[in-house]
Amino acid sequence: xxxxxxxxxxxxxxxxxxxxxxxxxxxxxxxxxxxxxxxxxxxxxxxxxxxxxxxxxxxxxxxxxxxxxxxxxxxxxxxxxxxxxxxxxxxxxxxxxxxxxxxxxxxxxxxxxxxxxxxxxxxxxxxxxxxxxxxxxxxxxxxxxxxxxxxxxxxxxxxxxxxxxxxxxxxxxxxxxxxxxxxxxxxxxxxxxxxxxxxxxxxxxxxxxxxxxxxxxxxxxxxxxxxxxxxxxxxxxxxxxxxxxxxxxxxxxxxxxxxxxxxxxxxxxxxxxxxxxxxxxxxxxxxxxxxxxxxxxxxxxxxxxxxxxxxxxxxxxxxxxxxxxxxxxxxxxxxxxxxxxxxxxxxxxxxxxxxxxxxxxxxxxxxxxx
Ligand SMILES: *[C@@H]1O[C@H](CO)[C@@H](O)[C@H](O)[C@H]1NC(C)=O
Ligand SMILES: *[C@@H]1O[C@H](CO)[C@@H](O)[C@H](O)[C@H]1NC(C)=O
Numbered sequence: 001x002x003x004x005x006x007x008x009x010x011x012x013x014x015x016x017x018x019x020x021x022x023x024x025x026x027x028x029x030x031x032x033x034x035x036x037x038x039x040x041x042x043x044x045x046x047x048x049x050x051x052x053x054x055x056x057x058x059x060x061x062x063x064x065x066x067x068x069x070x071x072x073x074x075x076x077x078x079x080x081x082x083x084x085x086x087x088x089x090x091x092x093x094x095x096x097x098x099x100x101x102x103x104x105x106x107x108x109x110x111x112x113x114x115x116x117x118x119x120x121x122x123x124x125x126x127x128x129x130x131x132x133x134x135x136x137x138x139x140x141x142x143x144x145x146x147x148x149x150x151x152x153x154x155x156x157x158x159x160x161x162x163x164x165x166x167x168x169x170x171x172x173x174x175x176x177x178x179x180x181x182x183x184x185x186x187x188x189x190x191x192x193x194x195x196x197x198x199x200x201x202x203x204x205x206x207x208x209x210x211x212x213x214x215x216x217x218x219x220x221x222x223x224x225x226x227x228x229x230x231x232x233x234x235x236x237x238x239x240x241x242x243x244x245x246x247x248x249x250x251x252x253x254x255x256x257x258x259x260x261x262x263x264x265x266x267x268x269x270x271x272x273x274x275x276x277x278x279x280x281x282x283x284x285x286x287x288x289x290x291x292x293x294x295x296x297x298x299x300x301x302x303x304x305x306x307x308x309x310x311x312x313x314x315x316x317x318x319x320x321x322x323x324x325x326x327x328x329x330x331x332x333x334x335x336x337x338x339x340x341x342x343x344x345x346x347x348x349x350x351x352x353x354x355x356x357x358x359x360x361x362x363x364x365x366x367x368x369x370x
Pocket of ligand 2: 294360
């Protein structure tokens with residue numbers, strides 16, 4: 001392996017490879033490069049004014065849940081090199097809602113590793129393990145391919161290329177197309193601490209929304225006068241029509257923020273984010289109305305499952321589901337989706353109408369998901 005390298009250099013190289021032969025004490029992130037030399041393969045260092053450039057043609061990429069996405073990143077040298085240098089690439093990730101913050105040393109310290117690669121060897125980490133690879137379509141192509149995108153993959157990705165003498169990086173933001181919806185507990189308003197809110201969104205096939213996602217929803221007209229948790233642990237709510245009781249009439253439209261709240265002790269609602277998945281939500285054809293127990297069974301008999309709230313919102317927002325019939329959903333709420341507002345189907349704006357959580361013996365239709 002690695003012929004032609006002097007032993008100290010070889011040791012240094014192995015040190016770079018997470019899980020490599022030498023896991024030295026003090027190993028931190030598998031990405032030390034202070035000691036490494038570069039050049040003709042004999043451990044000789046030379047410096048000739050060559051500059052490494054790392055670039056991306058796209059600073060933000062938008063994708064759909066479950067799909068694959070490529071985050072572009074290329075490097076080249078100026079002037080061009082005749083002999084290629086040994087480079088390492090590290091992709092790291094800063095979860096969303098810090099994505100628009102400046103790239104400060106503190107922010108970089110909070111990044112988590114996605115993948116580290118050197119030569120043909122690479123290693124991926126955490127929930128990215130087995131889902132990421134480098135595209136390598138042309139020399140210098142270090143674009144990251146992520147498969148089976150998950151709702152919580154959004155955020156800022158940093159592509160860092162290091163060759164021992166030079167180090168440069170570029171960031172690419174990943175957004176998912178989806179829908180933000182406010183969510184509150186069956187027990188009533190303001191019943192979730194942060195962890196309860198996280199769980200509640202997950203139970204509805206969603207994840208806590210990021211600041212960017214809530215902001216985008218507000219830009220599209222979301223107006224909601226109850227405060228909810230976001231993924232970063234802040235509590236906020238979106239107001240398009242300022243009014244008393246919702247921050248007051250003097251405050252401009254926007255997101256009203258309570259800032260960071262205590263994740264265990266403080267209780268609010270949640271803002272969840274969900275995105276398209278394969279599958280459809282449909283109103284089950286039934287001759288009679290059903291109580292909640294019967295509704296769950298009816299979907300099951302139809303070879304599907306009672307729809308979760310995130311699936312209903314996704315179907316409404318992304319596939320235009322429109323049905324003026326109230327139906328049970330998995331959390332025991334009753335709702336219906338309207339994309340073309342009309343008489344007797346709720347307010348003049350499109351939306352998923354909610355009857356809250358009626359007693360389970362009351363009879364309605366049901367929305368199933370398959
Ligand atoms: C993201 O979501 C997946 C699937 O729900 C979960 O397994 C993973 O732990 C989550 N990752 C983070 C960083 O929260
Ligand atoms: C729904 O109706 C069935 C009878 O069809 C009954 O056995 C069940 O207890 C009812 N469930 C609720 C929650 O009222």
